[in-house]
Amino acid sequence: MANGRAHTWQDIHERIKRNIINLTWPPGELIPGEVELAQEYGCARTTVNRALRELAATGVVDRKRKAGTRVAKQKTRQVRAEIPVIRTQVEAQGAAYRFQLLENKIKQPSKAIAKTLNIKASEVALHIRSIHYADELPFIYEDRWINVKTIPKIKQVDLAQTSANEWLVQHVPFTSGEFVIQAQNTNKKLAMALGLSVDEAILTSTRTTWLESKSVTTVTLKYSPGYQMHFEI
Amino acid sequence: MANGRAHTWQDIHERIKRNIINLTWPPGELIPGEVELAQEYGCARTTVNRALRELAATGVVDRKRKAGTRVAKQKTRQVRAEIPVIRTQVEAQGAAYRFQLLENKIKQPSKAIAKTLNIKASEVALHIRSIHYADELPFIYEDRWINVKTIPKIKQVDLAQTSANEWLVQHVPFTSGEFVIQAQNTNKKLAMALGLSVDEAILTSTRTTWLESKSVTTVTLKYSPGYQMHFEI
DNA sequence: AAGTGGTCTAGACCACTGA
């Protein structure tokens, strides 16, 4: 490790990244080809390839056949977050978790929901509303619709015992999903439910997931005021 | 392609993923080892390894030496988004972009900002405030502090021409960063600046970036009401 | 047409970690 010869792809990865951070290779610059780097670093081309592939995956470089590898002219920055199950999130704060089921009924959804779930307006879906508490304080208000055609098993689950949030995450795989965040003012009904005053600013997230071409569920979570969502860059 | 033998890692990746979605291999299940899968699919172990590595990276499976590969019991869901430069974001909506520099001054920051930038309370930093417009409507209010010790070059940039947002993204690399989102009510000052009424709910994001152990910049963006931030799962 | 990245292979050795 002390000498100059590095053989792991992580070492190569770091060397190249350092050259980019140093601005030895500034944005837009064409960096040496894989064979050349392999010679320079004294390793196989495959190893250099692995290092460069990781850098490309995180957007640090752009690669094109024949054109070569260039340091990316950052046009966007990627942000990422791990969204845990609500119970885990509450318990991670050292608070006691509890949730209360307000509604659990199969019925006809609004046109907007039917469209989101891609079901006919005449079809039914499972509507669930609940409040999640942290140390007996309202933390999140959940309004969820589940496509029972996709997930018929949900009807046999006791959703007063296990929250739909948790059961779905653990038992239902999905192939794609969307997650939208916005700020909203509390209305009278929500303010009452969460014990807030009207017109407070709260963060809301709407998540919709799909299994192949069939919708699974769409859920809107309304967080208590002051809630912060953290991401990594 | 028409026959059953697949040789690319993407094909192997998809076959395995399908077995997981099918619940052929339910959450928690131990799936066959790399050598076994390589035999079954008629390819090299390296290729299976590549496929499984991608699945592990996206959290679909958990891998441990000796213990083998298991289908992940999803405890978290990862969400991702590409955050573009503000100008690009506005122009992507088909709107005309313009920004107005409200302040551009080197001065002593508040204690909170000094702490965030990890500089002494007596040191100075560059304070920038501006408004970004979409079709002449206020879109984002920006409040930024730049660590001039880390980025001395910033002093030579005409920030009335090129927004700090854009210049930094294109010219300054970073090694890590944090991104925090929350909902806030507009105060009187902000309402005036953006032409809003008081107490409207707006989304704010605060981003802080680092170059090795030195802070680069911390910026708070306040989006106009109704703004939605989209993520992929 | 030629150059560069993308990937596959077969074999080898290493590094963890569970039994």
Place this chain on the structure above:
DNA sequence: CAGTGGTCTAGACCACTTT
């Protein structure tokens, strides 16, 4: 200590793009 994933190598062929 033995089994499984993690990685490296050398060579080969392929696929995409730019020239």
